[in-house]
Amino acid sequence: MNQTLAIIKPDATASGAAGKIIAHLESAGFRVRALRMLTMSSAQARSFYDVHRDRPFFESLVAFMTSGPCIPIALEAPDAVGELRRAIGATDPAEAAAGTVRRLYAESKERNAIHGSDSDDNARREIGFFFAESELLR
Numbered sequence: 001m002n003q004t005l006a007i008i009k010p011d012a013t014a015s016g017a018a019g020k021i022i023a024h025l026e027s028a029g030f031r032v033r034a035l036r037m038l039t040m041s042s043a044q045a046r047s048f049y050d051v052h053r054d055r056p057f058f059e060s061l062v063a064f065m066t067s068g069p070c071i072p073i074a075l076e077a078p079d080a081v082g083e084l085r086r087a088i089g090a091t092d093p094a095e096a097a098a099g100t101v102r103r104l105y106a107e108s109k110e111r112n113a114i115h116g117s118d119s120d121d122n123a124r125r126e127i128g129f130f131f132a133e134s135e136l137l138r
């Protein structure tokens with residue numbers, strides 16, 4: 001078993017898709033180990049996406065991610081990182097495979113419903129960004 005971080009993004013909480021996305025992930029075999037709802041500050045969004053700070057979409061991404069509540073979720077499954085990336089689909093929903101979360105619920109390449117960690121190292125960092133060790137249930 002290993003762990004990864006999903007974030008249901010502000011477009012999906014605003015459209016009322018959050019519950020459906022959580023159900024989708026549970027049906028795909030993930031166990032929820034921690035979950036919270038918050039509106040990220042600009043400093044939090046900048047820090048979370050620091051790897052993208054020099055990309056042309058960075059300021060727009062920060063504005064989007066701070067525009068409303070998001071739901072970080074620590075998830076556990078065998079090969080959690082790879083399985084979540086498969087379950088969410090390509091960054092651009094137009095390119096995401098049928099049945100993936102982004103294909104089902106995303107609006108655009110920016111407003112794409114959900115985040116998924118891209119490696120075990122980043123999953124550890126990103127889970128720690130939102131949750132204390134004592135908040136991860138087993």
Ligand code: UDP
Nearest residue numbers: 057061090091109110111112114115116118
């Ligand atoms: N993003 C964007 N425009 C782009 C690429 C990415 O607005 O051309 C946003 C989008 O919300 C994406 C996030 O920035 O989910 C992080 O980008 P990344 O390349 O890490 O995509 P992901 O890992 O989320 O598929």
Ligand code: MG
Nearest residue numbers: 115116117118
């Ligand atoms: Mg990424």
